[in-house]
Amino acid sequence: MARAHNKVKAVPINIDKTKVEEVAPKADEAPASVQGKLAKELDFVSHHVRTKLDELKRQEVSRLRTLIKAKQDLEGGNEIAVDHQALLKQFEYLNHMNPHTFEVEDLDRLIRSATNDLENFDKERHEEFKRYEMMKEHDRQEHLKTLNEDERQKEEEHYDEMKKKHADHPKVNHPGSQTQLKEVWEEADGLDPEDFDPKTFFKLHDTNGDGFFDDQELEALFTKELEKIYDPTNEEDDMMEMEEERLRMREHVMNEASCLLTGVFSQVDSNKDRLVSLDEFLVATKKKEFLEPDSWETLEQNQAYTDEEMREFEEHLVQQEEDLNQKSVDLQKQREELEKQQEQLNAQKVELQQAVEHMERLKTLKVDPPPGSEGE
Numbered sequence: 001m002a003r004a005h006n007k008v009k010a011v012p013i014n015i016d017k018t019k020v021e022e023v024a025p026k027a028d029e030a031p032a033s034v035q036g037k038l039a040k041e042l043d044f045v046s047h048h049v050r051t052k053l054d055e056l057k058r059q060e061v062s063r064l065r066t067l068i069k070a071k072q073d074l075e076g077g078n079e080i081a082v083d084h085q086a087l088l089k090q091f092e093y094l095n096h097m098n099p100h101t102f103e104v105e106d107l108d109r110l111i112r113s114a115t116n117d118l119e120n121f122d123k124e125r126h127e128e129f130k131r132y133e134m135m136k137e138h139d140r141q142e143h144l145k146t147l148n149e150d151e152r153q154k155e156e157e158h159y160d161e162m163k164k165k166h167a168d169h170p171k172v173n174h175p176g177s178q179t180q181l182k183e184v185w186e187e188a189d190g191l192d193p194e195d196f197d198p199k200t201f202f203k204l205h206d207t208n209g210d211g212f213f214d215d216q217e218l219e220a221l222f223t224k225e226l227e228k229i230y231d232p233t234n235e236e237d238d239m240m241e242m243e244e245e246r247l248r249m250r251e252h253v254m255n256e257a258s259c260l261l262t263g264v265f266s267q268v269d270s271n272k273d274r275l276v277s278l279d280e281f282l283v284a285t286k287k288k289e290f291l292e293p294d295s296w297e298t299l300e301q302n303q304a305y306t307d308e309e310m311r312e313f314e315e316h317l318v319q320q321e322e323d324l325n326q327k328s329v330d331l332q333k334q335r336e337e338l339e340k341q342q343e344q345l346n347a348q349k350v351e352l353q354q355a356v357e358h359m360e361r362l363k364t365l366k367v368d369p370p371p372g373s374e375g376e
Contacts, residue, residue, distance in 0.1 A: 069210075115274045118215070122247060129244045133304040134313045162236040167300050170228045174293035175249035176221075178285070184221055198285040202278050213276040215250060222249045229298060245299050 140159070144152050173180035178196075185201055186193045207217055226249075230242040254274065284290055305313070 118274055122251065125247060126244075129240065130304050130309070131313070132240055134310055137310070138314065138317065163300070165234070166229075166236040172225050172228055172296050172298055174296045175225065176253040176284075176290070177293035178290050179293065180225060181221070183224060187224060198282055199278070202281050206278075211278055213281065215254070215274065218253055218276070219246055219250050222246055225249070241299050244304070248299070 144155060147155060173183060181198075181201060182193045182196050184205075185191050185196050189201075189204060202213070205217060205221060206213060207220075226242055226246055229245065230237045230239065232239055254276070
């Protein structure tokens with residue numbers, strides 16, 4: 001039987017979590033210990049993933065939109081003047097191209113460059129998550145070493161219990177499939193699933209009305225699926241993992257060049273510009289994979305790292321610790337040397353002061369010879 005979720009509304013997945021206002025705790029909320037653990041995890045997500053990388057991504061998506069619109073104007077023969085200098089200012093690292101006139105090919109090159117930047121952001125997020133998971137396992141193993149046999153057994157049993165609870169969730173629909181989109185249509189949009197219409201669905205969820213699904217608009221479609229797996233009030237649910245699951249779902253639908261999976265929407269973004277147009281979306285909804293999707297494997301079924309990667313990570317941590325220890329030894333030696341030099345300086349200062357005092361005493365002891373003593 002699937003677990004019962006607490007009736008506490010999760011933070012919507014399609015908004016910036018660094019700007020969510022805190023809500024006063026209620027009587028039926030999770031214990032403080034669970035909330036404290038959650039707050040720590042959410043802070044980690046905000047600091048290491050959402051803040052810098054997502055801000056950069058939003059900037060790149062904005063630039064990408066501008067380029068796509070300019071390309072459409074040129075291809076459509078709308079005779080709209082394109083301010084290519086303004087476009088180049090958004091991509092200063094391409095100033096060396098500096099064409100006098102902008103053609104479709106020029107814009108294609110800029111779009112590919114912007115797309116590559118976005119893909120690199122996602123790769124960095126994947127690597128950050130992998131390091132997070134390995135460090136989490138490393139810390140767990142280190143903690144077990146500090147326990148006696150009975151405590152270790154209880155800790156292992158609790159760990160296994162949390163894993164089972166996390167895996168006990170409703171079936172997750174394949175991202176981007178008809179089943180998944182119909183569920184959004186029914187539960188989020190409040191419409192009859194029998195009346196599902198891909199074109200209407202697209203227009204409903206193209207929130208800025210520009211005729212494209214971008215990263216954020218696609219990720220918003222997966223909110224319901226993610227809420228089946230993750231509840232921020234549950235000890236067993238890791239919000240960092242939720243962010244990674246969301247990224248995996250969006251990557252799968254967009255099929256980025258660095259996509260880790262293949263399948264249902266392998267050709268949705270057919271021109272690889274990181275934006276799904278209405279035409280691309282409608283073509284995809286006619287495919288067999290959209291109508292009869294495979295099952296979706298969630299993160300708990302796909303370990304983020306291999307045994308070899310974990311071994312290398314542990315070796316790296318050991319090397320880091322050795323380097324820090326060596327630096328500590330070196331700094332201690334430098335400190336001792338500085339203290340020794342200071343002692344020598346202090347000794348020299350004392351000797352100098354004693355010499356000065358001796359000279360002063362000699363001056364005070366010096367007397368003139370008695371009168372007439374020179375003639376004797």
